[in-house]
Amino acid sequence: MLVDWVASLYQSVQATFVAHGWPLWVLAVLTAVLKVAGVLVWILLNVLFLIWLERKISGHVQNRPGPVYTGRFGLLQTLADALKVLLKEDVIPAGADRWVFVLAPLVAFVPSVMIWVVIPFSRGVQAQDLNIGILYVAALASFTVPSLLMAGWSSDNKWSLMGALRSAAQLISYEVPLILAELGVVVLAGSLRLSDIIAAQQRSVWFLFLQPVGFVVYFIAALAESNRTPFDLPEAESELVAGFNTEYSGFRWSIFFLTEYANLLGMASLAATLFLGGWSGPFLPPFVWFVIKTYFFVFLAMWIRWTLPRIRVDQLMDLGWKFLLPVALVNLVVTGVFVVL
Amino acid sequence: MALDTHSERRTETLEIPGSDLPRTEEMMVNMGPQHPSTHGVLRAVLTLDGERIVDVDSDVGYLHRCFEKICEQQNYPQIIPYTDRTDYLAGMTNELALVLTVEKAIGLEVPRRAQYIRTIMAELQRIHSHLIWFGTFALDMGATTPFLYSFRERETISDFFEEITGARMMYNYMRYGGVRNDITSEWVKKVQAFLKRFPENLQEYDDLFTGNPIVHARTQGIGKISAEQAIAYGASGPVLRATGVPYDIRRADPYLVYDELQFDIATASEGDVWARYQVRMQEMRQSVRMLEQLLAGVPEGEIMGKAPRIIKVPAGHYYGHVDSPRGEVGCYLVSTGERTPYRLHWRSPCFVHLQLLPLMAKGHLMADMVAIIGSIDIVMGEVDR
Structure with a gap:
């Protein structure tokens, strides 16, 4: 109404x-x-x-x-x-590369907001229904790497630098399986447009049931993309002090913090859209369904965070390249063959 | 300068995993003295190749409080509270090391009841200390929740200590010839009730942390030392027992009433972080077993022997040692027959184990360094004294 x-x-x-x-x-x-x-x-x-x-x-x-x-x-x-x-006092370290240091939180934050342009909240409630919705989301997600590298490099701190390098390696490794998992859904729906993907799920069933493997890959990779335990290596507190944001304080730090949660929410809402049918559901208003499904993923991520220890950087790479990538590829090929037949 | 001579001295050939990988420019990083995982004020100067550790130099002394020198100015009863503050997580066993040495030197008889109480306190202290280790080890690995679970049980034991000694960490409880306060039967019942449910808590920790594949992947094969290396460096306690050497002072040189107790020496053979983890978890279970036997048979009687009002240790050299939660705590006492020691040397296990750090850490990753420091259960108060 x-x-x-x-x-x-x-x-x-x-x-x-x-x-x-x-x-x-x-x-x-x-x-x-x-x-x-x-x-x-x-x-x-x-x-x-x-x-x-x-x-x-x-x-x-x-x-x-x-x-x-x-x-x-x-x-x-x-x-x-x-x-x-x-x-709090706004501290910029004496050795910092001033402009890069100041810009880094913004470069991190803006894409996490821009993702929401294409997320459908309800029937027709969407800032812009782009015909390349998924591609757009994937492109924005990769903005995180430069921002963390900027933060780590400009801080002039070895812990920050190590956190930044870790995050660059991690995010690049996990973007590939993430996108491949999303592609499985795209092949089934036959469109990159998010509203079409929801419509396709309304016609058949939730893609969670058609793409269980893709869903698991997506979820693991999304956890890694949003830097959450067990993949919180870029800011591994007990190892790197605070990783890339060691030198950040006050409001600049809080923007990174904000970004982390905005990314978590973005990943969760995308998961709800791609695998749980987005806003569609019986009885309740569509918007309520959207919130319920999104928060289901948010809760899952938080539950995992407070239960598991952190994995090590080399194990992280192994998991990404040697396990998730082949599984996602096979999943995509099987999906493609299934659709063609 | 000092750092260079250190690295020259260590000439053992090490098999470094990953040494065939391509190398990048090395980077020196100061891990500590302000770092979340150095358990106080350890400063480790790491030479890193990427994330791989090429060299480690541990720099200690940030918490040095002249303990040994202070002891030369104090009379014997005045030294007891200072021992609490060396290894501040295991006050009871530290006091024991001093008290047993002095009692041996002056030939003081300790009543049976006092001996039982001392043993009970020492074993409760072991569980108390290992619980902190478990929590902080999990914290080092990035899991925050086990810490709060283990502190829940630790809190109960702290309450037990508080009820009898009045203090939760710095007890000042042991006396030459006995203990300061007697235990009550209600207290015994409370401890027994705790011991009844504690194995379930241990099971809970296992479910939460021990069985996790991430924990296995991060601890197995990491920070490995052989039994020969451990013995050569003078390791003791769980670090030594994790290499498969069943050496426990409670068995090898029994003190108090340990020779009357049934218990197994917890050992593991691999000598890595995982082995040390298992040994400590086992030790908590063995401590429960010992405490059950002890609490069931506390004899009636005095809690203080006939100690002289003024303690003068006859001239000579004395050594006493106990098995603290961290290893062999030794007290080497040189007396000239005065009311104060001529010299008191404190052998602290953590200081010894810290020397093993380069041996354990070389070739592993930065993240493993944290696990290794956690696995040797370091207390800087004891290292620096």
Whole structure:
């Protein structure tokens, strides 16, 4: 209903523009700004909630209550933390490459927001239904590597550098199986457009059942892409102090933190779209289904994070190149043959 | 300068895994003294080729508090609280090392009840200390949850200590000739109840951490030393026993009432991180076994022997040692018959084990370094004293 209302509102505004002879590009810019604002609000609200959720889940996994003092159930904990981080001194190390150091968090953060342009929240609720949706997501995901390399290199710190090199190796290795797993879905749906993929799942079944192997590969690779335990090597606290963001503090650090959760949410929503049919589902409104499915993956990732130890850098490479890549390739070939037959 | 002479001295030929790989420019990294996984203030100067460790030099002394020199100024009872602060995670066994040495020197009889209480405390301390080791080892491996599980049980044992000694870490509990406070039957019942459920907790740790394939992959074959190397470097405790040498002072040179107890010496043969892990997990189970026997048969009687008011150790050299959770803690005492020691040397196992670090770490990756430091269960308070 809301969707229809927004659509009719848009049409009436458009009619007003035409009637008064105002240039239509103003309207286009206005709608784009509104869409970006909507996506940003959605991400920031979610990240606030995600950080709280992570703390609660980790608390309950570890026999403790998690945050309880700030607000009901400690819900305001993240706000309090954000305030603390904002009030901190902005430190740029003396030896740092100033501009690269300042730019790195932005290069990390912006793509994690841009992914949301193509994610369908509900029927027709999508900032832009690109016909190359998946390609677009994959391209944006690889922006993480330069940003981490920039952060690690410009910090002028050996731990940062090692974290950055680790992350470059890791992200490149895991992007390949990730994309191959996504391709399995694309072959089944016959389209790169995310709305088409959802439509294809509505016609048959969730691709989780048609692509179980692809799903497992996707999930493992997505965990590695979003730097979460057991693949949190770029910032392995007990080894590299804090990895690429060792020298970051205050708000710059919090942007990296924000990016991490935005990426997690992005990966989870993409998983929901590709493998669990996105917003489609019975009884409940589509948007609620979308949130439920996304948070199912978020919970899974958090559960894994607080249970498993970290794997080692060489084992990570072995897993990526020697196991996930062949499995993903075979999966893709089998899927292709199946579709042709 | 000092670092160069160190590396020249180590001339053993090592079989370095991965030494046939292509090499890049080497990088020197200071791991510590401020680092999350150096368990205090260890500074390890790593020479890295990529992530592979070419050389390790451990630099100690950041926590040096002149323990041995202070002992020369204090009379014997005043030394006891200082021993707590060497290995601050195993105060009871440190006190024992000193107290047993002095008692042997002046020929003091200790009542049976006091001996039982001392043994109970020493074994509780072993579990207490190994629980910290388990938690921090898991933390080093990147798993945060086992830490909180093991600290839950450690908390219970801390409460036991607090109830009897008044302190949770720095006990100052042993006395020449006995112990300071008596245990009560309610306390014994509480400890027995704890021991009943503790094996289930250990099973929980196994389910959570021990059986995990990632743990296996990260510990097996890492930081390997042979039994010969361990003996040559003077290793003791779990580090030595993990190489297959069943040497335990509780058996080899029994003190207190250990010769009356049924227990197995936990050993493993591989000598790697995984072996040391298994030995410590086994030792906790053996400690439970010992404590059950001890608590069932605490004799009635005095808790203090007839110690002289002023303790003067006859002139001479004395050595006493106990098996602490980390290895052989030794107390070498030189007396000239005064109220203070002429010289007191403290043999700390961690200091000895730290010398094995280059041997264990060379050729492995940075991440293994963390696992190796964790597996030798280092306490910097004891290394530096």
